[in-house]
Amino acid sequence: MKQKSIVLISFGYFEKELLEQVARDVEKEFLLPTLTREGHIDLSDFYDAARRQYNGNLLLKLIDTQFGAGTHKTLALFNIDLFIPILTYIFGQAYLNGQTGIASAFRLRNEHYGLKPNESLLKERFRKEVIHELGHAFGLIHCHNTQCVMRSSTYVEDIDQKSHRLCENCRNQITNSTK
Amino acid sequence: MARKVSILIVDDEDSVRDSLYNWFIEDGYRVECAEDAKKALSILETEEFDIVLADIKMPGMDGLEMLKRIKAIRKDSIVIIMTAFATVNTAVQALKDGAYDYVTKPFDPDDLSHLIRNASKQILLSEENEKLKEKVVSLENMEDLIGQSEAMQQVLREIESVSQSNASVIITGESGTGKELVARAIHANSPRRFFPMVCVHCGALSESLLESELFGHEKGAFTGAVYNRKGRFEMADSGTIFLDEIATISSKMQVELLRVLETRSFVRVGGHKEISSDFRVICATNRNLRQMVDSGEFREDLYYRLNVVNITVPPLRERTDDIPLLVNHFIKKFCVAMNKPLVTIDNAALKVLEEYSFPGNIRELENMIERAIVVGNGKKISVKDLPVTEGVAGNTFESLTDLEKNHITQILNKYSWNISAAAKALQVDRVTLYNKIKKYDLKPAK
Numbered sequence: 001m002k003q004k005s006i007v008l009i010s011f012g013y014f015e016k017e018l019l020e021q022v023a024r025d026v027e028k029e030f031l032l033p034t035l036t037r038e039g040h041i042d043l044s045d046f047y048d049a050a051r052r053q054y055n056g057n058l059l060l061k062l063i064d065t066q067f068g069a070g071t072h073k074t075l076a077l078f079n080i081d082l083f084i085p086i087l088t089y090i091f092g093q094a095y096l097n098g099q100t101g102i103a104s105a106f107r108l109r110n111e112h113y114g115l116k117p118n119e120s121l122l123k124e125r126f127r128k129e130v131i132h133e134l135g136h137a138f139g140l141i142h143c144h145n146t147q148c149v150m151r152s153s154t155y156v157e158d159i160d161q162k163s164h165r166l167c168e169n170c171r172n173q174i175t176n177s178t179k
Numbered sequence: 180m181a182r183k184v185s186i187l188i189v190d191d192e193d194s195v196r197d198s199l200y201n202w203f204i205e206d207g208y209r210v211e212c213a214e215d216a217k218k219a220l221s222i223l224e225t226e227e228f229d230i231v232l233a234d235i236k237m238p239g240m241d242g243l244e245m246l247k248r249i250k251a252i253r254k255d256s257i258v259i260i261m262t263a264f265a266t267v268n269t270a271v272q273a274l275k276d277g278a279y280d281y282v283t284k285p286f287d288p289d290d291l292s293h294l295i296r297n298a299s300k301q302i303l304l305s306e307e308n309e310k311l312k313e314k315v316v317s318l319e320n321m322e323d324l325i326g327q328s329e330a331m332q333q334v335l336r337e338i339e340s341v342s343q344s345n346a347s348v349i350i351t352g353e354s355g356t357g358k359e360l361v362a363r364a365i366h367a368n369s370p371r372r373f374f375p376m377v378c379v380h381c382g383a384l385s386e387s388l389l390e391s392e393l394f395g396h397e398k399g400a401f402t403g404a405v406y407n408r409k410g411r412f413e414m415a416d417s418g419t420i421f422l423d424e425i426a427t428i429s430s431k432m433q434v435e436l437l438r439v440l441e442t443r444s445f446v447r448v449g450g451h452k453e454i455s456s457d458f459r460v461i462c463a464t465n466r467n468l469r470q471m472v473d474s475g476e477f478r479e480d481l482y483y484r485l486n487v488v489n490i491t492v493p494p495l496r497e498r499t500d501d502i503p504l505l506v507n508h509f510i511k512k513f514c515v516a517m518n519k520p521l522v523t524i525d526n527a528a529l530k531v532l533e534e535y536s537f538p539g540n541i542r543e544l545e546n547m548i549e550r551a552i553v554v555g556n557g558k559k560i561s562v563k564d565l566p567v568t569e570g571v572a573g574n575t576f577e578s579l580t581d582l583e584k585n586h587i588t589q590i591l592n593k594y595s596w597n598i599s600a601a602a603k604a605l606q607v608d609r610v611t612l613y614n615k616i617k618k619y620d621l622k623p624a625k
Contacts, residue, residue: 057194084198087288096204141207152206154289 004072006032006134009039009063012079014105019077022127029131029149029166030138030174032072039067043080056082056090056102064100071099073137075130078104091129091153097139103129108156125156128164135166138174143167184299185209189219189233189245190261195284199232206292208299216240220248227253229302230279230295235262235269243273250277255305257298312373324360325508328498334361337490342368347440347485349425350463352492354611355542358463359423361492365461366419374418377411377458381432382424383610389432391448394439400449412445415458424610425462425485426471427617430478437481460485465614495537495544502533505541509548510560522552524560535567538579539607546606584619587612596623 006026010019019036027034041062046054063076075094082090082104091108094101108125110118128149135150143150148167153159166174186208188199196212203210211228213219215237223231231249235242246258257279262269270281279298282290324335341348342365350358359378366376384392391400395410411420422428428436439445444455462485471477495502506524514521528551537543551564587605594600602612615621 057198083285084202085192085194086198086285087202087291088285090288093201096201136205141205152292154287154292 004032006030006034006073006075007071008034008036008075008077008130009067010036010077011039011041011043014077014079018123018126021123022130025127025164026131026134029164030073030134039076048083051083053081053083053089054078056084056093060093060095060100060102063102064095064098068100073134074100075134075137076100076102077130078102079106080104081106091159092133094133094136096136096141098137101133101137103133105129108159113156121160124164125159128153128159128162131164131166135170135174140166140170140173143170145169182303183207183209184230184302185211185228186230186232186295187219187222187228188212189214189216189231189237189242191215191234191237195234202288202291203295206295208295216242216245216248219245223249223252229257230298231256231258233258233260235260235273243269243276246273246276246278257302259294259298324357324364325504326498326501327504328493328500330493330498331501334490334492337488338364338368341365341488341490343370344488345459346487347460348462348488348490349468349486350461350490350492351468352463352465353494353540354465354614355540355607356492356494357541358465358492359421361490362419362421362461362463366421366459369419369459371418371459375415376419376421377415378421378423379411380423380610382427382614386429386432389428390435394435394445394447395450395454396448397450400447404449407447410445410447412439412456412458413454416456417458419459419461422460422462424464424614426464426466426468426477427614433478433481437478437484440481440484495540499533502544503529505544506532506548509545510552513549513552517552519552519557522555522558522560525562528560528562528565531562531565531567536579538583542607550606583615584621587615587619588621591616591621591623
């Protein structure tokens with residue numbers, strides 16, 4: 001029987017401390033052992049020269065087929081500007097109630113918006129985005145609770161408004177679905 | 180909890196459909212996709228969607244053509260057109276053809292969320308609005324039509340069956356039985372309910388005033404006609420006109436009314452232009468129109484034109500079973516209106532009411548309860564709070580007619596024939612008082 005666990009695979013450079021902290025937060029939120037490891041892929045296959053961004057749909061498909069096997073949930077972490085054909089950018093995406101997802105720190109950095117770098121804010125945003133995408137992989141849709149990490153965030157400011165925790169309702173949904 | 184809003188995505192590109200599908204599913208919408216307009220239209224034939232998000236450029240039928248076809252099936256559909264190549268002309272054309280909005284691919288995630296959220300809000304609000312409208316209209320107009328007696332149930336059944344038609348209705352019944360309420364209930368349950376119900380109390384107006392009131396007048400038509408004025412028939416366009424005390428109109432007005440009912444058009448007093456109006460007529464009278472036709476007081480042709488359906492509202496004395504229900508209803512109504520705690524009624528008082536003949540019918544009962552709440556101890560209505568005992572025990576008249584005639588004369592004399600003051604004291608409206616004066620041929624003492 002497949003051991004239930006969550007795996008965070010980093011593609012590109014991430015501080016070890018950041019990854020470990022995020023893994024601990026994920027473990028706490030989903031009550032499952034969470035591991036981190038490094039992955040390597042050729043990102044040029046996903047680069048769209050016209051948009052100067054990386055195709056999130058193609059990346060998610062690749063992660064699902066090549067890295068999803070053998071784990072309960074897998075989330076790939078990137079530092080690149082992601083898009084999907086219909087939207088100008090995304091912070092991340094996941095298969096709803098699926099096995100895999102992707103999240104990028106690229107648009108979570110203050111520098112991207114012409115502001116001073118803020119490492120602690122970046123870490124805070126990143127853990128929220130990781131937990132949010134994993135929430136989708138666990139079958140959660142966007143939540144109306146302003147504090148819930150599953151609240152929809154289309155701007156970084158939206159991410160700053162919510163907490164990194166699941167609300168009681170969302171937590172119960174996960175508990176019920178994993179029983 | 181609000182229901183899930185449904186979205187149909189129509190785009191020939193797989194990646195666009197998949198992206199939008201995932202995006203909306205995560206937002207909690209019900210989503211379906213179609214790869215072209217033909218498939219979308221066939222889905223829409225069997226299933227309803229709140230929002231259609233369609234690409235403008237698709238092989239076969241394009242988005243604009245599909246928009247027109249969707250609008251032909253369901254006029255209030257919300258269709259949002261997407262395109263990769265925005266031009267002002269296509270945007271304007273889409274909006275002209277009834278698109279809710281027009282967006283250029285790729286969208287900013289926030290714009291897309293806002294667009295769909297606003298459209299969803301509009302859908303849910305208009306649904307809520309429709310439900311509330313129906314609720315308010317039916318509550319407002321049916322709540323006073325209370326009664327479990329067979330006679331009243333029959334009236335309610337007749338209201339229900341006549342409401343959906345466009346037929347003219349004559350409501351007959353004694354004064355105070357609630358004829359206007361029946362008319363309002365018919366209007367409120369008819370397809371015309373969101374248009375005006377215009378009431379005209381024919382008995383309270385002289386012939387010339389009634390003519391001007393019904394047909395309107397042009398500026399300068401007579402002294403005092405300073406402005407053009409719409410008549411009641413014109414105001415009732417798409418709605419209902421309620422002609423109360425129809426039996427009181429003069430022979431000349433009967434002819435005029437017949438002409439309007441036949442042609443649905445009229446000319447304002449002092450005017451030349453023919454004005455058309457689509458109205459339904461409901462009349463009320465406390466007299467026997469058939470007898471008036473036989474005696475030549477009322478035109479037969481007009482009678483048949485008006486009397487397509489006849490509803491007779493029973494007098495209260497013929498449905499005494501309903502008195503406890505009505506009493507409780509009026510207690511609740513007046514206690515709430517006066518901001519007082521709910522009072523009860525003792526058995527003796529209720530018995531007195533059940534035995535009373537109520538010449539003024541429900542209006543009289545209503546006024547009695549209002550008075551009892553005002554003068555009572557604020558807890559329980561007892562016999563002493565009801566004016567009925569004095570009236571019944573303290574007179575020397577045998578017939579109710581004599582009792583009523585005498586009482587009205589006394590009150591009129593007391594208020595020096597000031598009709599408004601006397602009507603107020605008698606707790607009836609002025610029209611009823613005028614009718615009683617006419618009926619008993621009352622005249623001021625010289």
